[in-house]
Amino acid sequence: MNVNTVGNQFCRRLKPTLSARIRTLSTIAELNKLRNTHQADANDVLKECWGNIKDRGKAINAYISVEDKDYLQQQASEAQTRWFKGMFRPWCLFMQSILKNSVDVSTEHPITLGQAKSVVDGVPIAIKDNICTERMTTTCGSKMLEDFESPYDATVVKLLRDAGALIVAKCNLDQFGMGSHNVHSHFGHVNNPKNTDGHFHFSLESLPSHQRSAGGSSGGSAAAVAADLCFAALGSDTGGSVRLPASYCGIVGFKPSYGRISRRGLIAYANSLDTVGILAKDTHDAELIYDLLSKYDKQDPTSMLPSMRERIQQEYADCYDTMDPDSLKGVRIGVPQEYRVKELDESIMEIWRMGIQKLQKLGATIVPISLPNTQYALPAYYILALAEASSNMARYDGMRYGHTAETTTSDLLYADARTEGLGAEVKRRIMMGTFALSAGHYEDHFLPAQKIRRLVQTDFNNVFCMPNPLLDDAVADLSNTSKVHAIITPGAISTAPLISKCIPEVDDPTQHTSVKSVDGFIDDVMTVPASLAGIPAITVPAGKSTVDGWPVGLQLLAQYGDEKTLLHVAKLFQS
Amino acid sequence: MFRYTFQYATKTRIVRGLCFRRGLHNPASGWNAVIGLEIHAQIDSQTKLFSDSLTSFNAPVNSNISVVDAAFPGVQPTLNEKCVELAVRTAIALGSTINKRSTFDRKHYFYPDLPQGYQITQHHKPVSQGGELVLATHDGVPEPMQVRIEQIQLEQDTGKSIHDMRPDMTLLDLNRAGSGLMEIVTKPDMRSALQAGQFVKKLQALLRCVGSSNANMEEGSLRCDVNVSVHKEGDSWGTRCELKNLNSVRFLSAAIEAEVQRQIKVLENGGIIEQETRGYDVEQGKTFRLRGKETARDYRYMPETDLPSLILTQEYIDALRNSMPELPDAKRERLMQQYNLSDHDAAVLLSESNAAEYFETVCQGRPPKLVVNWTTHELFGQLASKNIPFTVNPVSTDQLGSVLDLIQSGSITGMTAKNVLKIMIDEAGSRLASDIVEERGWKKVGDELTLREMCQHLMDKNPDKVASIRSGNTKLATWLIGQIMRDTRGLADPVTLNKVLEEALGVKLDDLNNVSHSKGKKSKKKGQ
Structure with missing residues (x-):
C-alpha cells in the first residue's frame, strides 16, 4: 500500500480508516512515521492487535497467556498522551498535510518522539514465555511452571516497559526452550501462520495434515510477529531458537552477541549459549529493539561490560567510518563451503545462491571461506547444551514453586513432581546431559565438546577481518582480501516441515511417524556454530522456495560484538 | 588470691591434659594414625556469596532470602567481592599461593536445603593452593610440626533442614542458603587427635584475627570433616573413613580418638576397613556408620558458566598483603618481647579475640606486668564467673586503666580495685574508677x-x-x-x-x- 494514500485517506476520515492500515504498515519504523504525522494512534494500534489475537490467535496457538485488556488499554492511552504532548513539529506537518492534502511520509523525516518514552512507546510487543514477567504467568511451556508467577521482571522486560512498550502476551515455546519445532509444549504446538500464497490460513484447525512447523523453540514469538499479533517479539536463542523459526515464518530473527543483552530473567536452558533474541518484521525493527535492550546489567555476570562495549566501538571505528550507507562497497562477505551439508534442500541452495548474487549487486565482494570444524559443531553443541540443561533443570523440584505431585507414590517427592511436571523432551535431554556429566563420561564427552567449541570459535576468528575483542592479542586485518566482514549461510536446511513430521514417534505412537526423538537436532545445523562462538547472527527473509512456495531465510554472521556491520549488511540485503 | 583465675587456669590444664593423654595413645601400640581435615568456615561477610541478602544467622527463619538464594527461575549469581577479599586474606595468612585466575563449578546433588540442585564451588581451579600452618609447643603440641594446606576454595552454604520439629515433616530454613564458605583442605599431615584439635584451634584464632570467619564450631560457623586412617608402623597407609557432623573441638578430638581405636580394633581382629562416612555419638563416645562408598554420590562437576573466571591482579593481592592484620604468631612474639610477657600470659591474651589489642591499649603509660595481671586474671576471671564472653566485655580500656591508675597512685587497695571492677561489669556503664570510689567512699585509708x-x-x-x-x-x-x-x-x-x-x-x-x-x-x- 502506498503511504501517500494513507495520508489522503487520513485527511478525509481519521478513525475508521486507521486500523485497516496498521495491519499492512506494521513495522515499528513505519508506525512511528505515521505517528509523527499524527496519523496513528496507540489506542487503534492496540485495538487492531487485539482484534488479530481474537481472530487467529487460537488457531496459531502462538500465545500461552494474554495480558488483561483493560490494563493494556490504559497503557496505550497513556502512551498516546505522551506522544501527543510533544507533537509540535508533527502538528506543523499535519497542518501542511491539510494544506497540501498529502504528506509524503516516505521521505526521511527524522522521527521526533515528542514526550514519548521511546520508539516503542505504546507498541504491542510479545515475550517468549521463558522470560520472566511480573504480570501474567511464566510457564516455559511446561506443566512444571504452569502456574508460576515470577516475583520480578526480566531486565529485558523492564527495559521494554520503561520504554513504554505494551507487553501484550507471553508466547508459546518448546518446553524450557528445548526443541526446534515448538511441538514440545504443554500448551500444544504452534501452527505456522504463513500459507503458500503469503496469506493467512483462517481455517488452520480444519487442516491438521497441512499444518507446518513454526520452528522452535521461539515458535510462538515468530508466529505472533508473522501473524500480526504484535509488532515484534522477544525470543531466546540457544542454538538457533530465534533464527530457525524466523526462517520458517518469513520474518527477521536476530541473535546478538552473547552478553550483549542481559539474560537476567531469561530462564536458563544452557547458560553459556543462551541469548535473548529479537523477532521482528524487518531488520530495521530488529535494530530498534536491539538498541533499547543492548545494555550492561550488573545482575547478569555474563553481561558484556561497559568497558568492552566501548572498546569494540573504538576498535571498529575505522571500519565503521568507511561504511557506505547505501551500498556494500568494500564489504567482503564469506561463503563457507562446509555449510553445504548433504541434508540441505536444493531449493534452499538456490535461494542461497540468489542471496549471494544480491549481495554482489549491492557491491559486496564474495569470498569463499572455510570453517573446517563446522561438522563437529552440532554434536558438540548437543553435549554442552544438554549437560548444562540437566544442571539447570535440577532446581525444578516442586519445593519452593512449580508443580507438586498431588499423590506421592513414594518418599521421593522430587521424582513425582518432576515425572509429572516435565515433558518428554525435557526428560530426554536431562538424561542425556546427566550422562555426559557422569564420572568417566565427562572426560570422554564434555571436555572434548568444550575443545571443539574453542575450535569453532577459532574458525570464525580466522576468517573475520575484524579482531575478536575477547582476545587480547587479536589485531584487525581489514586489508586482507581473504578475510571477511560477514558471512552468509542458509537459515535452515529446509522450509518449514509438516508438524506431523516433527513429533517423535515415542511421544505419540498412534501417529506411526517413525520420527526419532533426535531427528529434529539436524535442523539446528546452520545455526549452532554461531551459538557456540557467541557471535551475532541474523536470519533475514530471502524469498520463497520454488518447490513448495514457503519462505526461506538466509543467515548473516559477523565477528563477536560486531552487530553494527551485521545489521548494516542485513538492512541493505533486505531492501 | 585469684580464685577465678585459678579456676580458669585449672580448666585449661584439665582439657590439655586429657588431649595429651589421648594424643600419646597411638604410637604406644605400634599403630600410626593419619589424619586430614576438610574445614568449612563461614565467611564473615555482611551479604551472601552470590546475592545481596544479609547473612544474619539469628534472623527469623526464611527472612533473609532473595530470588537468587531460593533458586528462582531466570536468576544468576553475582559474586560478592567482600567474600573474595576475605578468602584471599585467609590464603595470605596461611601462606597459600593465590591463583590469579580461578573458576567456579557446580556440584550436583538433590537435597531440599540445596535449592539450585547444585552447589557452586571451586572444584577445578580454587582461589588458592598450598600453604601451611605451623604448630609450636606453645600451641599445645608436644613437638613442633607443620600442617600443609592443600587448597582453599570459595563455595556456597546450604540452607538448614530441620527434621525434629514436627513429626513426619522436614522443615526448611533457607536463611543460610547461599552464604559464603571457605573450604580449607589440609594434607593428611596430622598423626593424633591432639594435633588435629590444636590445629583447628590455631586455625580458628587465625581466621578470627584475619576477620574472615567467626570460626565457631558450636554455632556451626566452622565445620570439620575429618579423614582418618590407621596403619602399622612401616606399612602403607590404610583405608580412610570420613567423620562428619562434629560440633566442637573437644568432640572432634574425641571422635578421632574413638575412630582410631575402632579402626585398630577392627584390623587387629583381622577385619578390613571399608571406606565410609561416619558420625560420632557423643553419649557413647563411639563413631557410627552414616553411609558407605557404594552410595557415594556422583557429583557430576561442571563449570558454572554463569560466572566468569575470577581474575585477581597482582596489585589487588599486594594491596591485601600490605593491609593484613598482625597474625597471632607474630603478635605473640612481639607481645612477649615488647612487654616482657610470659609464654602463658601471651597465650591467654591471644586466646580471646581483641584481648591483645585491649591489653595494649590499657598498657599505654602503665606497667605491662600490672596490666597483664589485671586483664588476664582479674578481668577475665570476673567475666568468666558471670559467663560474659570477652567479645561483649563491658569494661572499656579507659575504665580498666582508671582502676589501675588508682592502684598505682596508692589511692585504693587491691581489694577495693576488684570491687570497683565488679561494679563496672555489673553497671556496664562508662563510669571511671575515681567516680565509683568517690561515691562509695572507698578511698584507701593510708594516712x-x-x-x-x-x-x-x-x-x-x-x-x-x-x-x-x-x-x-x-x-x-x-x-x-x-x-x-x-x-x-x-x-x-x-x-x-x-x-x-x-x-x-x-x-x-x-x-x-x-x-x-x-x-x-x-x-x-x-x-x-
Missing part, C-alpha cells in the same frame, strides 16, 4: 597518723593481747589487723598498717601479704 591512732586505741583496749604478741605470739597480730580492716571497711593500706603496727608493738611481724590473702579469700566466700 599513717590515722592508722597509728587507731592502733593505739585498739592496743589500749586489749592490753592482754598486746602482751601476748609482745611475748612472741605474733599470730595474734592478725586479729589486730582484722579489727582495723573491719573498722576501715577494708580500706586501710595493708603496707602502711603493717608498718604502723610494727612500730606500735615494737615487734617484727609476719609477711603481711599472707595475712591479707587469707582475709581476702574469706570475704569472697562470704560474698557468695
Whole structure:
C-alpha cells in the first residue's frame, strides 16, 4: 500500500480508516512515521492487535497467556498522551498535510518522539514465555511452571516497559526452550501462520495434515510477529531458537552477541549459549529493539561490560567510518563451503545462491571461506547444551514453586513432581546431559565438546577481518582480501516441515511417524556454530522456495560484538 | 588470691591434659594414625556469596532470602567481592599461593536445603593452593610440626533442614542458603587427635584475627570433616573413613580418638576397613556408620558458566598483603618481647579475640606486668564467673586503666580495685574508677597518723593481747589487723598498717601479704 494514500485517506476520515492500515504498515519504523504525522494512534494500534489475537490467535496457538485488556488499554492511552504532548513539529506537518492534502511520509523525516518514552512507546510487543514477567504467568511451556508467577521482571522486560512498550502476551515455546519445532509444549504446538500464497490460513484447525512447523523453540514469538499479533517479539536463542523459526515464518530473527543483552530473567536452558533474541518484521525493527535492550546489567555476570562495549566501538571505528550507507562497497562477505551439508534442500541452495548474487549487486565482494570444524559443531553443541540443561533443570523440584505431585507414590517427592511436571523432551535431554556429566563420561564427552567449541570459535576468528575483542592479542586485518566482514549461510536446511513430521514417534505412537526423538537436532545445523562462538547472527527473509512456495531465510554472521556491520549488511540485503 | 583465675587456669590444664593423654595413645601400640581435615568456615561477610541478602544467622527463619538464594527461575549469581577479599586474606595468612585466575563449578546433588540442585564451588581451579600452618609447643603440641594446606576454595552454604520439629515433616530454613564458605583442605599431615584439635584451634584464632570467619564450631560457623586412617608402623597407609557432623573441638578430638581405636580394633581382629562416612555419638563416645562408598554420590562437576573466571591482579593481592592484620604468631612474639610477657600470659591474651589489642591499649603509660595481671586474671576471671564472653566485655580500656591508675597512685587497695571492677561489669556503664570510689567512699585509708591512732586505741583496749604478741605470739597480730580492716571497711593500706603496727608493738611481724590473702579469700566466700 502506498503511504501517500494513507495520508489522503487520513485527511478525509481519521478513525475508521486507521486500523485497516496498521495491519499492512506494521513495522515499528513505519508506525512511528505515521505517528509523527499524527496519523496513528496507540489506542487503534492496540485495538487492531487485539482484534488479530481474537481472530487467529487460537488457531496459531502462538500465545500461552494474554495480558488483561483493560490494563493494556490504559497503557496505550497513556502512551498516546505522551506522544501527543510533544507533537509540535508533527502538528506543523499535519497542518501542511491539510494544506497540501498529502504528506509524503516516505521521505526521511527524522522521527521526533515528542514526550514519548521511546520508539516503542505504546507498541504491542510479545515475550517468549521463558522470560520472566511480573504480570501474567511464566510457564516455559511446561506443566512444571504452569502456574508460576515470577516475583520480578526480566531486565529485558523492564527495559521494554520503561520504554513504554505494551507487553501484550507471553508466547508459546518448546518446553524450557528445548526443541526446534515448538511441538514440545504443554500448551500444544504452534501452527505456522504463513500459507503458500503469503496469506493467512483462517481455517488452520480444519487442516491438521497441512499444518507446518513454526520452528522452535521461539515458535510462538515468530508466529505472533508473522501473524500480526504484535509488532515484534522477544525470543531466546540457544542454538538457533530465534533464527530457525524466523526462517520458517518469513520474518527477521536476530541473535546478538552473547552478553550483549542481559539474560537476567531469561530462564536458563544452557547458560553459556543462551541469548535473548529479537523477532521482528524487518531488520530495521530488529535494530530498534536491539538498541533499547543492548545494555550492561550488573545482575547478569555474563553481561558484556561497559568497558568492552566501548572498546569494540573504538576498535571498529575505522571500519565503521568507511561504511557506505547505501551500498556494500568494500564489504567482503564469506561463503563457507562446509555449510553445504548433504541434508540441505536444493531449493534452499538456490535461494542461497540468489542471496549471494544480491549481495554482489549491492557491491559486496564474495569470498569463499572455510570453517573446517563446522561438522563437529552440532554434536558438540548437543553435549554442552544438554549437560548444562540437566544442571539447570535440577532446581525444578516442586519445593519452593512449580508443580507438586498431588499423590506421592513414594518418599521421593522430587521424582513425582518432576515425572509429572516435565515433558518428554525435557526428560530426554536431562538424561542425556546427566550422562555426559557422569564420572568417566565427562572426560570422554564434555571436555572434548568444550575443545571443539574453542575450535569453532577459532574458525570464525580466522576468517573475520575484524579482531575478536575477547582476545587480547587479536589485531584487525581489514586489508586482507581473504578475510571477511560477514558471512552468509542458509537459515535452515529446509522450509518449514509438516508438524506431523516433527513429533517423535515415542511421544505419540498412534501417529506411526517413525520420527526419532533426535531427528529434529539436524535442523539446528546452520545455526549452532554461531551459538557456540557467541557471535551475532541474523536470519533475514530471502524469498520463497520454488518447490513448495514457503519462505526461506538466509543467515548473516559477523565477528563477536560486531552487530553494527551485521545489521548494516542485513538492512541493505533486505531492501 | 585469684580464685577465678585459678579456676580458669585449672580448666585449661584439665582439657590439655586429657588431649595429651589421648594424643600419646597411638604410637604406644605400634599403630600410626593419619589424619586430614576438610574445614568449612563461614565467611564473615555482611551479604551472601552470590546475592545481596544479609547473612544474619539469628534472623527469623526464611527472612533473609532473595530470588537468587531460593533458586528462582531466570536468576544468576553475582559474586560478592567482600567474600573474595576475605578468602584471599585467609590464603595470605596461611601462606597459600593465590591463583590469579580461578573458576567456579557446580556440584550436583538433590537435597531440599540445596535449592539450585547444585552447589557452586571451586572444584577445578580454587582461589588458592598450598600453604601451611605451623604448630609450636606453645600451641599445645608436644613437638613442633607443620600442617600443609592443600587448597582453599570459595563455595556456597546450604540452607538448614530441620527434621525434629514436627513429626513426619522436614522443615526448611533457607536463611543460610547461599552464604559464603571457605573450604580449607589440609594434607593428611596430622598423626593424633591432639594435633588435629590444636590445629583447628590455631586455625580458628587465625581466621578470627584475619576477620574472615567467626570460626565457631558450636554455632556451626566452622565445620570439620575429618579423614582418618590407621596403619602399622612401616606399612602403607590404610583405608580412610570420613567423620562428619562434629560440633566442637573437644568432640572432634574425641571422635578421632574413638575412630582410631575402632579402626585398630577392627584390623587387629583381622577385619578390613571399608571406606565410609561416619558420625560420632557423643553419649557413647563411639563413631557410627552414616553411609558407605557404594552410595557415594556422583557429583557430576561442571563449570558454572554463569560466572566468569575470577581474575585477581597482582596489585589487588599486594594491596591485601600490605593491609593484613598482625597474625597471632607474630603478635605473640612481639607481645612477649615488647612487654616482657610470659609464654602463658601471651597465650591467654591471644586466646580471646581483641584481648591483645585491649591489653595494649590499657598498657599505654602503665606497667605491662600490672596490666597483664589485671586483664588476664582479674578481668577475665570476673567475666568468666558471670559467663560474659570477652567479645561483649563491658569494661572499656579507659575504665580498666582508671582502676589501675588508682592502684598505682596508692589511692585504693587491691581489694577495693576488684570491687570497683565488679561494679563496672555489673553497671556496664562508662563510669571511671575515681567516680565509683568517690561515691562509695572507698578511698584507701593510708594516712599513717590515722592508722597509728587507731592502733593505739585498739592496743589500749586489749592490753592482754598486746602482751601476748609482745611475748612472741605474733599470730595474734592478725586479729589486730582484722579489727582495723573491719573498722576501715577494708580500706586501710595493708603496707602502711603493717608498718604502723610494727612500730606500735615494737615487734617484727609476719609477711603481711599472707595475712591479707587469707582475709581476702574469706570475704569472697562470704560474698557468695
